Amino acid sequence: MKQFLSKIILSGILVVAATSCNEDFLQKEPLNLLTDEAFFQTPEQAIEATNAVYNMLRRWEVHVFSYVGMTDIVSDDSDKGSTPTDANFLLEIDNLTYSAGNLAMAAVWNGYYRGIYRANTAIERIPAIEMDEALKARLIGECQFLRAYYYFNMVRWFGDLPLITKPLLPSEFEQLRKPQAEVYAQIIADLEAAAAALPETYPAAEVGRATKGAANGLLARVYLTLGDSQKTEQYATAVINSGKYALYPNYAKLFTPEGENSAETVFEVQTTSDPQGLGGSQYNEVQGVRGTPNLGWGFNRPSDNLVAAFEGTDPRREATILYVGEVLPDGSAVVEDSPEIINERFNQKAWAPQPINGNNGWGGGNIRILRYADVLLMAAEAMNENGKPQDALTLVNQVRARARGANPFILPNITVTDKDLLRQRIWQERRVELAMEQHRWFDLKRQGRLAPVMQAAGKAFVAGKHELFPIPQEEIDLSNGLLTQNPLY
């Protein structure tokens, strides 16, 4: 009997031991999850990583609500829009009463640095992949272009920045703000590398990726911002001389789906209104006609100041602004009056047709970042500075001619050759040609005119303060005070 019992105990212990010996029991491969070790191995993954950097361009934090607020609404070109107290943080931006706790600064800071992280990761990891070297160089060039783009908006908003050019390890999380000059040096280096690596055009299926022209065009804008008219002219001319670009004949149509990726496009954020909302953006929605028929939110209302800025019967005013009673650009309906909105107007350039699935937040209207008219005007501005007023006039008048369309009685050619007067005319031309395309604030800033122009528009602009936005308080807290605040905030 005792033996029998011992056997039972023994076998019990064996059972116990059997469970314990199985080390495999605790080894669990992550299911349904691709881990880092299995990534950055194939050419397809290199492309996917690059696509992920583009993905950020459509995001809320990068090119939607706060972006429009910190470019157009903050400027004299537009007011907040929507109902009087809707999105109070944008009202603060419109009124220049924001502080470091404002949501918009935190949003773009977050979104743009997420874009930079993605670019950094792709740029660091793609080189080790065994693949076609030409494709590899192109993909890295695309990521460099995007990283430069992200930094460029950021440095113009915030000034000195933490300059991060690779994915950080936890031991490197503490970063200080670097002088603007260093940030610009990085932007230029990235864009020059991109210009060297990128093709002038893509096959139809890849249209929308950054091109050599986009890199050169952005370089022109960077140098214009830095006040280097020689380099501006050099890079803008490179775009013009590439022969790949032309003005789109119909200015109003340029901002409709027909005008997407036209010959005038140098770079635009690609979106699509697909049935599942994977490729859309809310850029169109937040600026769309509030209420029926567009179901937009009605933010970014073109200001009286802008309305008055257009010369006489410049058709670009009508192409830029949607009024109550006006037929929508696709002819689908008439803008109805929303009694809750005062002085109702909308940004027609951000208008897009109703997404096919009815979900208005999945908008398919591309976001125009850089177009040929802008390049022509940058070149013109630089040429004027470089003592070539006639060359400048030729280019600026190309832009006016297109705006004129078939009506010979409007928008006569500019003929003034006095450097200061012509500069004023070119700046004015930029304002109306590029109105509501999120350039105005940055243009005024680089032109050094923010204080006088904003104050003249009745805004509480404080010189020495409002040229820069405050570093988000959230970020200062998260950095444990390592990041310093901009002056007077």
Next chain:
Amino acid sequence: MGYLNTFKSSSWRKAMLMALLALGLVGFADAQVKVRGKVTDKTGSEPLIGVNILEKNTGNGTITDLDGNYEVTVSGPEAVLVFSYTGYASIEETLGNRSVIDLALDESAQMLEQIVVVGYGTQRKQDLTGAVSTVKGDDLAKLPTASVQQALQGKMAGVQVVTASGRPGDGAVVRIRGVGTLNDARPLYVVDGLIVDDINFLNSNDIENINVLKDASATAIYGARGANGVVLVSTKRGKIGQASRISFSTYQGFQEVAKTIELTNATEYATLTNEIIQNEVGGAPTFPDPASLGEGTDWQKEIYQVAPIQNYNIAFSGATEKMSYSISGDYFDQEGILEGSRYRRLTVRANNEYNVKSALRIGHNIAFINTKETTVPDVTGNTYRADPTVVGFVDGVYGNTSIRSSVGNPLAQLFYENDNLRNGVRLLGNVYADLTVLKHFTFRSSFGINVYREDFESFSPTFVVSAQQQRLVNGLTISRAESTNWLWENTVTFQKEWGDNLNLTVLGGVTSQNDDSDFFGASVQGLQYENEALRFINFSELDSRNVFNGASSWSILSYLFRVNTTLFQKYLLTASFRADGSSRFGKNNRYGYFPSFSLGWRITEEAFMENQNLFSTLKLRAGWGQTGNDRIGNYESAAVIATGLWGVFGTGENLQTGALPLTLSNPDLQWESTTQSNIGLEMGFFKNKLTAEIDYYNRTTEDILWRVPIPLYIGLEAPPLINAAQVSNKGIDLALTWRDNKGAFGYRASLVGSSIDNEVLRLSNGEEQFFAGGLGLGGQLGTITRAGLPVGSFYGYEVIGIFQNEGDLANFAKEGSEKPGDLIFKDQNDDGIITDKDRIVLGNSIPDYTFGFSVGADWKGFDLSVDFTGQAGNEIINSKKMARFNTPNFERGYLDRWIGEGTSNTEPRVTNSGHNYQFSSRFVEDGSFLALRNLQLSYSLPQSVLQKIRLTSLRVFVAGTNLKMWTKYTGYTPEIVNESGFESGIDRAVYPISKVYTFGLNASF
């Protein structure tokens, strides 16, 4: 696990032995006096079956029969009869000249004899060396609560139960001894030995008892999962010797919102809105004539309904010598105070045990649970915000609340978005075998499963309420999730007594647990037909279909060991050790080791205590142990690639896959470990009429796992999980019970209270402090975690008044563009300007004290009981008040606003954003409260009546839950529960709790 070990406990074993002996001996006992009588429970109505009656110092005895009657022949009038019954104290009666001794055994005064489930075994309460609290199932079943946890509220010292929401089917949140781990602080739930995530699916009627292990010397046997305390649930089973019995119980009731938030009416709203236009925007007032709007819409009245709740339970139990059984069925049905929400639960349970051979017993506890849950959108936040000048639903049209309050009409949301059904089927249980060999060894193998399958279907119809609240294309989602969890436990227990000198129990075991889960689903935009019969993915365009699936798995392998000794019935020692290996941790840190030691001293057993009569019980115990917390995701140590980062390219606007790692791996991830010391004193006075239990604990949690927020410039989508901080929790748990009777009138009172002193000892990453807790619309961080402070302390500006005039603007430090009527923040560093450096600690979410207080009285079958719970010393951030995207409705406190010099020095001029919405003491409120949690009156019919109607017992009751709360807090409830302790106590709009009124009956025959 516990059932066999019950037999280790010597009194029970002796009782059983004697009972069996007695049965055989009755026939030929040689004695002179016959005694008979009846033994009942305290109420006198319930016969106790199988009570052991023994003549002291002899082998002579018997047990009570099915009616509680006994007859025994004893030696003479000097004979002393000892009545003993499991869970009750022995009572000694000297016969004298009596021939009938009827006894009512009072269970509750006899806590010390109680058998306590301690994890992989049981112990007599008197032998415990750790801090363990117990609640009996009968006390739980009496309370008509939706979840078992709610019924625990205020019942146990150191066990804080928070009814965080009144959502149907929602359980309560349980915190044992404060917030120790800041990650996921739920305790571990063990149901009949089966380790489960939650116990929402249990029905209270099935529960025999709940034991909560609080200190580490008790929880260390659960090792890596014991750090948050352990809740051990034992379900009911038949008892050997018990008559077969059928019980039926039901209750019916209704619920209503317990408290509403004071909000402005239409006229007041319009007035304040006009002031905002004047203060912030300029231009014409929005409402030319506010007074004409009258009261407007009271959205809370529109939204919250009175909802029914009901429960039916039937149970069969009994036993023969060879087997015991308990089979029950339960149906619970609760509708929510939000129309359309409903939770139904059907539970069927069979707990049986079979004596196969004298040394072999097998058994099972099996439950099948089906839940059906209809959910509606949580519109509580929108109800709080909705514009009161807009109608709810009039003439078939929903009012447009989007214009000013920027939220959808909550009535329309409930009407259009309520088609969500979750159908869950769970099979839960274990099968076990106990084999006793060589007299002292018991081998137990238990295999348990927890299989859950959930089907989810959600349909969203098309509708248009307004431009901002509409759906132009319908949507359908159908998904199915399954999880299979098994737990195999093998233990060997050695138990031996050497007279009164030494009692030794040694336990060793190996357990393994594995969990596999997966889901599969499809969703579609634009279903061709809305007809319910055609709501299938098939009726949709191919390119609008989306299919998704996934899976996850984890496993844990553990070795456990424990020794319990009792020396001379006075000195107690327990030591335990557990090693846990978890698949969740990286290879290098896979195993964690968790030891514990504890000692006890039963002072009243000492010779020098013999001549005192103050203490009927006095026991001192002390323990130390380490436990862990493995509640992190299954694959946290790996960096995962995010897919779905779509790019759009090409003239055809084609989607291209985008993918990238958006988080970091952390190969150094370590176990979070908790070290806890505990000293406890148990006292009983006046024959244990008054009992007191006091525990002091000191718990230190190291390497707390958390995603500490990192600067945004790093660009990661989520911060990496790191071992963040070391936090200490210290405090005292106190439990006092008084129970007595004056003749037929019995009364009782109990008090449980706990103090919690929480302090961050240091941060692991070398940082001085970190911020967390997004407030308002999200941009502001309102909590700080820094050494020396309670974890997640509130951090903001201190309001010292309001700028009354231009003079004040010149005299006080400013942030920038303040105007008269704005808040004055204190310039803490006296530098003449308000900056982020002027923020200070404004409070914290951890109550200094929590308490429960119960009183009860009974008289001739009537029983009245009243329970209060409360807490003191915590603060709440009223974050929902800070979130003003547009002009949502106002809390009534706004009406005290500043409207000119001298009008207010506390409530600023009305604005929607800016300076006055910086996080400041304006938004910090006192979270202390006292709640009348339960009030119940019941009547049990007397035995005389019951016999006529052939019932064993019949009890009817009326009860009320959450009847009244005294608090200064303005929100729905001051019991705010957030995910993490680092950002807790933030009210971002919670689901209100409900008052519940019920009446019901319990009957058995």
